Amino acid sequence: MELLALRAWPAGEVEEVEGWLLRRTVSVDRRRSNSLLPPADPSAAVRTLGVALATAEQLDFAQVVQVSPAEGHRRLDAELEGRGMASGGASLVLAGPLRGTASPAADITIQVQAGPARPGPVASPPAIAVQLTDLSTEWVEAWAAVSGIGGIRETADLVLSQLVDRGRFASAVDTRSGEPIGICIGVAEDGWLGLFSLGVIEPARRAGVATMLVEALEDWAAALGATRTYLQVEADNDGALAFYGCRGFHIAHSYHYRSG
Numbered sequence: 001m002e003l004l005a006l007r008a009w010p011a012g013e014v015e016e017v018e019g020w021l022l023r024r025t026v027s028v029d030r031r032r033s034n035s036l037l038p039p040a041d042p043s044a045a046v047r048t049l050g051v052a053l054a055t056a057e058q059l060d061f062a063q064v065v066q067v068s069p070a071e072g073h074r075r076l077d078a079e080l081e082g083r084g085m086a087s088g089g090a091s092l093v094l095a096g097p098l099r100g101t102a103s104p105a106a107d108i109t110i111q112v113q114a115g116p117a118r119p120g121p122v123a124s125p126p127a128i129a130v131q132l133t134d135l136s137t138e139w140v141e142a143w144a145a146v147s148g149i150g151g152i153r154e155t156a157d158l159v160l161s162q163l164v165d166r167g168r169f170a171s172a173v174d175t176r177s178g179e180p181i182g183i184c185i186g187v188a189e190d191g192w193l194g195l196f197s198l199g200v201i202e203p204a205r206r207a208g209v210a211t212m213l214v215e216a217l218e219d220w221a222a223a224l225g226a227t228r229t230y231l232q233v234e235a236d237n238d239g240a241l242a243f244y245g246c247r248g249f250h251i252a253h254s255y256h257y258r259s260g
Helices: 002-008 042-047 049-058 074-082 137-147 152-158 209-223 238-246
Strands: 013-017 020-024 064-067 086-097 128-133 167-174 180-189 192-200 228-234 250-259
Touching: 002 180, 002 192, 002 228, 013 049, 020 049, 042 049, 042 074, 049 074, 064 074, 074 250, 086 238, 128 209, 137 152, 137 167, 137 180, 137 192, 167 209, 180 209, 192 209, 228 238
Parallel strands: 192 228
Antiparallel strands: 013 020, 064 250, 086 228, 086 250, 128 167, 167 180, 180 192
């Protein structure tokens, strides 16, 4: 699952050293883009830690280790703590079923009768419109507006542009104002849908926007054969944990970072 997440959020540069993956993405200030991911074998991770850190220093990579899965790398974590590297960024990886299904075709009956046409009722447009697109300037601008964080353009150019057909970019728009109110990224690969950067502006929360975004991406991924979903969430994000818990997700594993 960590390798899926690594490919779904690709770094600008990756160097492999003794099973370690050293990641660097210049101009993107995110730990997942600038950290060292250990090999799956706990013993190998401890044995080769010194080589990985020395190589990172030599190549000017960040001296940050993503201890993942934390449950399998307790010895590594203790070694890093012994080197004086502080812990931070406690996060959880959640996994669950892919519940989205494509909407069935409408059952429409057409009746023909003599006489002048009588217009039927006019349906009101939906208050919220969700659409999936390729990576576009408009979507990036919506992401910036919803998230309010910096470095959005750099992340789009250096990270998200590598996804190509594996990724879809969902946005929710208030049809009355035309303003974006929510965004989410979906990455489909190997039967999994990865969800990233789900965000809804404060005034539009608890109105079903997050559900609409996730289900739109699930429909897309289901058509590609995906059956399961995963995501990463900060361990203290109670709102997100409650939302995904109601959707049948469970904790697959946890991780955190160590930096010196």
